[in-house]
Amino acid sequence: MASSFLVRSHRVPAALVGLGLADRLVDRPQAEGTLFVVAGLAAAAAVPAAYWARRPRDVMAVVDCGSGGTRATTFGRRGDVVVVVDSRRVEGRVVVADALADETAADDFASAVAAAAARRVPVYVGATGGARVVFAGKQLLAAGSSDSSDSSCLLRASLVKAVPTATFEVVSAEDEARYELLAARYDLGDASIGVLSGGGSSVQLANDDDALSVSLDSYKGFDLVRHKGPVAGAAIHDWECRRRVVNAVYDRRRHGDGRKNKKLPRKKLEGPFACIELANKTLALALDKALELLPKWNRDPKYHDDDAKDRGILLSKAEALEVLAIFQRDLLQRSHHLDDMEVNYLVYVVHLAAVLDLAFDDDASFLVRPRRNKDPSSSSKEATPACRWPLGFYLAQHPSLLR
Numbered sequence: 001m002a003s004s005f006l007v008r009s010h011r012v013p014a015a016l017v018g019l020g021l022a023d024r025l026v027d028r029p030q031a032e033g034t035l036f037v038v039a040g041l042a043a044a045a046a047v048p049a050a051y052w053a054r055r056p057r058d059v060m061a062v063v064d065c066g067s068g069g070t071r072a073t074t075f076g077r078r079g080d081v082v083v084v085v086d087s088r089r090v091e092g093r094v095v096v097a098d099a100l101a102d103e104t105a106a107d108d109f110a111s112a113v114a115a116a117a118a119r120r121v122p123v124y125v126g127a128t129g130g131a132r133v134v135f136a137g138k139q140l141l142a143a144g145s146s147d148s149s150d151s152s153c154l155l156r157a158s159l160v161k162a163v164p165t166a167t168f169e170v171v172s173a174e175d176e177a178r179y180e181l182l183a184a185r186y187d188l189g190d191a192s193i194g195v196l197s198g199g200g201s202s203v204q205l206a207n208d209d210d211a212l213s214v215s216l217d218s219y220k221g222f223d224l225v226r227h228k229g230p231v232a233g234a235a236i237h238d239w240e241c242r243r244r245v246v247n248a249v250y251d252r253r254r255h256g257d258g259r260k261n262k263k264l265p266r267k268k269l270e271g272p273f274a275c276i277e278l279a280n281k282t283l284a285l286a287l288d289k290a291l292e293l294l295p296k297w298n299r300d301p302k303y304h305d306d307d308a309k310d311r312g313i314l315l316s317k318a319e320a321l322e323v324l325a326i327f328q329r330d331l332l333q334r335s336h337h338l339d340d341m342e343v344n345y346l347v348y349v350v351h352l353a354a355v356l357d358l359a360f361d362d363d364a365s366f367l368v369r370p371r372r373n374k375d376p377s378s379s380s381k382e383a384t385p386a387c388r389w390p391l392g393f394y395l396a397q398h399p400s401l402l403r
Helices: 013-017 034-044 049-054 103-116 130-133 151-162 172-186 218-228 230-250 279-295 306-311 317-333 340-359 387-399
Strands: 004-006 027-029 057-065 070-078 081-089 122-129 164-171 195-199 202-206 210-214 250-254 261-265 274-275 314-317 365-368
Touching: 013 306, 057 218, 057 387, 070 103, 070 387, 081 151, 081 230, 081 387, 103 151, 103 274, 122 387, 130 172, 130 210, 172 195, 172 202, 172 210, 172 218, 172 274, 172 387, 195 279, 195 340, 202 340, 218 230, 218 340, 230 250, 230 340, 274 279, 279 317, 279 340, 279 365, 317 340
Parallel strands: 057 122, 122 164, 195 274, 274 365
Antiparallel strands: 004 027, 057 070, 070 081, 195 202, 202 210, 250 261, 314 365
16 A cells, blocks of 8 residues: 655745645645556656656646636746646536536536546645535545535545545635735745735735635626626625625624624725636726727827836736726616627626725735736636646645746
């Protein structure tokens, strides 16, 4: 039986300690089979040394199970550089929340993950916003739970049967935000920047002072806009989003006498924040619309500096809210002709405007990377795999990369 070992460093980097991730290092199974290793050593003599020097080490697959689909990304390292060995979407509309319904769905989900992820390396399967909604933010029960009917046990058992090296859990909202913060800082080479990330079910915000995730359901917003109309639907969804953001940015703490709870506000987030995933794509589209419609925006040289575009364009909070308002007005003016993608963007604009307005200090700023594909209907990801939480998870397992 293969043994396992824990990858730990004698000196855990401050980046992990400060973000509360120092204890999130996970067990990683050792390579399977002594015969495989011996046979590999015999064959290695004929392989040029340059190949082995370039061959990634510490390879690990991280499967991101989001509310809108599932992606498997395999990471490795060459020296102190993280490389993406492979990244692919799991075929079909495979959503982890569906796989928690019954044993057949769990087996189908596990088979799809097995087809996308390498089997001879450690595989971490992490479910995010959609699963957190299903389980009300609670961790899934461990395999072997006395409650054999628990759907999480069925899914975990199916995954381990299909991928023996797999580990499965629901990623907490705070950990997702912290992993995305690690990924953004590594990708940008900036240890001081925060992160603002959006997905189908939640928006993550993190910096050195705080990390939180706000549950904002874009699918519910989409249905509201379609059934109530763009103007009324967006207004109703805006109210719901602001209610959720206010609840998220307040801490429930006890009075000194301990008799009842009191909500105390968190400190509003300050400083620069890198926008990734849907937060970046929506703000980039909004910025394009502002440059198209308003001459005062188009005359500003910072929006046409090629060097700035490579790293990103830094918007103040007031500028970010203004371009979102411009984009929303343009969408509402065409309310009778919005396609599904435009309805989605209207919902994301509502999400971001509520979060920026209520969770960030007026001095906050936002780094937006211009879109490479100017077609707003494109479904291609603006963020590379390096800008998503799976890279942050990989970095947390290999602390030496953070020094």
